[in-house]
Amino acid sequence: MKLTHTRLRPAAAGLAAVLALVVTGCSGAPNSGLGGGRSAAHLKLSPATAPADEPRSTVTWMLEDEPDSLDLDTRGSSAGRTVLTNVCERLYQLRPDMSVKPWLVSRESRPDPRTLVLSLRKGVTFHDGSPLTADDVLWSLKRHAAEDMEQADEFENVRKLAKTGAHQITITFKKPDALFRQALAGDAGLVYRRTQVEKAGKEFGTPGQPDACSGPYTLKNWKSGDSITIERYDGYWGRKPLTRRLVFHWASDSALVNALTTGAADGVYAGSPNTAAALYGKKGLAQHYGPSTAALTLIPTERGGLADPKVRRAVSLALDRRGIARSGYGGMVEPWASSIGSGAWGYDRPVFAAAQRALRAYAPASPDADDLTRAKKLVKEADRAPDEPVVIGTDASQGRTVVANALRAALQRVGLKGRIKTVPTAQFEEFYSSPQARADIDVLVADWYISKSDPLGFYDNALSRSSNNWVGFRDASYDATVRKALSTLDDGKRARLAVRAQHTFAKQAVWIPVAQVPSVLVLNDRLTGPPASMAYLYYPWAADLGGKGKGKAKSKGGGNSKGGADAPSSPATKG
Known part of the structure; x- marks a missing residue:
């Protein structure tokens, strides 16, 4: 999956107007509905x-x-x-619980940390009736890896792709790659019939x-x-x-x-x-x-109004996330203390859940008097507290407008000033990719999601050389932790490293979290x-x-198919 760093679809202006009706209890919206005070929590x-x-x-x-x-x-x-x-179909499958399992791969092995051997499932046919072969798989992988293809960056650490048996593919890496299986559960793992x-x-x-x-x-x-x-x-x-x-x-x-x-x-x-x-x-x-994995977040920019980490931490402490969720999104988002949603916890969920709870000390749902006292103290201690208003970049959509105003209010609570710069949606999208477009704003009201169900797919954004590290955060220890984690194949060890990186990211408020955005199926x-x-x-x-049949059982959250590499059914859950 190339979309390791990406954004949510911008909320449309027309739907923002509809949302306003829901929030105010009009147009048939029940008083007990989300607009009436219920929250995603x-x-x-x-x-x-x-x-x-x-x-x-x-x-x-x-x-x-x-x-x-x-x-x-x-x-x-x-x-x-x-x-x-x-x-x-893909070589691996993202399951509904966001875990990753082999799919067109019947068995995997690792002779050493730099080698992944894939045994392919037999009896699979393409829609024209021809059998799926190792040649098709190898060709598909090489197509994905081609320089002009969207998945090319997933193969940057791949040294060699080879057919090593009638139903076997071997992948050799330059260094151990903990996230490549996840890539093969995304678009980098799609298998095509070559001749077609x-x-x-x-x-x-x-x-x-x-x-x-x-x-x-x-x-x-x-x-x-x-x-x-x-x-x-x-x-x-x-x-x-x-x-x-x-x-x-x-x-x-x-x-x-x-x-x-x-x-x-x-x-x-x-x-x-x-x-x-x-x-x-x-x-x-x-x-x-x-x-x-989606979240609403505030991304400080190169301009420097939020260059001081103490100022960023102060703003995070003073931000009313619960108010944003209710007023801006009809209760359909949940105040959240990290810039990545819980869908990223594709393994070791208890570890990540506990770490997430600990982050509330840096990003409360609603600030209390103690939070505001701490925030004001941080601003006084800051070496580079801004003298001019902090410029907040947003478009005119309902949700982002509410976030921008809440951020301005948070700045005011800690003795700083904020100014909102509203631009058309097309121009807003340029903020993500163009430093020149960001030259006039200090912070972007953003949304973000990752395609991999591993928090490391997000925390590499703060590596010193990352193009998404707009504020210029530099920490050699952080870089070393993330890079070690990206090469750690053991899930438990990798989770502990990811949590360590997450703590540093939150303490330094590299980005300022707002809310997690659940996936919503309307049926x-x-x-x-x-x-x-x-x-x-x-x-x-x-x-x-x-x-639905009569007496339909409640969902147990795991999907219909039996887990494991040899599950004989089509995917029963997404993930």
Whole structure:
């Protein structure tokens, strides 16, 4: 998965207006709803919905955009992944609980820390009926690794890719790589039929071209500007999906909300908290909340208004995160003490959960008198407290506007001044990639998520040479800890190193956390089965979709398929 550092889809202005109605209790929103004081902290996060047991002929699903391409090597997008993850398979699979398991790999071994040997599952066929071979796997990996492909950076530590048996691939690394298995559960692990891709050439992934994949569904039709249809692949090696056909349509803002509320569509993975808030409490719809790596955060910039770590720590102590969650996002986000959501805890969850709780000392949900006293003292002790107003960069969306105003209020609480700079959304997006665009702001009201369910996929942002280390944080010990962790294959040892890095990151307030953003599945209340977690971007969620039977059991959060490398079913949970 290349999207180790990325952002959430910006909240649309139209949905912000709808959200405002929800927050004020209008437009039929129940008084007990999220806008009425309930918070995401009270929403139970579960990776999976209850298992389905009734077949369905056709289900209509909504996307927030039409995919640019279904070739994720060249033009990856969330919309494209949401469709294609049901059609194409990966060597490893992100499960609904955000753990990673072998999938098209039947067995893995490590003769030494720099070598990963993959034994491939037998009996798998592509949608044209041809067998999946080691040659196809090797070719796919080399395609992903090509310099101009989106996954190329995942292979920077790979020394050699080789076919070492009829059903075996061996990967040799320059140094041990703890996150490469996770990459193979993302777009770097997609397996294509070589001859089909080469035949399509530059047209691969466009309307009218075959999918060249082996998943539980096959790409039936893509009507550009209208819809994408996928149908169950009867030759699939795993469990037969209950739903025969899915038709994807796309819309944004009120049109998407209307499609769900009128019954014209059956489900959507809500890409922004505002979408979820607008659909909350609607008759005939159920909302399911799952773990995600996404978070709202404040990123100090090169300009220097927040260059002093004591000033950043003071601002973090004075920020009213609970107020932001209620006023800006209808209660659909949870005050959070780190800049990465709990979906990143793909292993050793108790360790990361305990560490997260300890971070509240640096980032309280709502500041009390003691927090504000500490914050004011830090400002007085700072060597570089700003004399001029701290410039806060944002766009005009509902949520970010609330965050920006809350940040200005936090600055005022500690004796500093803030000024909000609001720009159009297109210009706002430039802040993430352009130092020149950031030249006039001291801090960005941001959102961020990582594709890997490992906190290290986030904490490398603060390495001294990272392009995302805008504020210029430098700490040789931090760099050494992160780099050691990235080469540590033992999960327990790596978790302890990650927690150590996390503590330094939080203590220095390299970024200032605001809230975690749950994954939200909105589903016709007669349907069930798909994962609720963020895994839907990489897990074949439609293979678990179906109708509810009588006496439906509650979700246990683990998905339908049996765990392990040899699980005979299609993915049952996202993750």
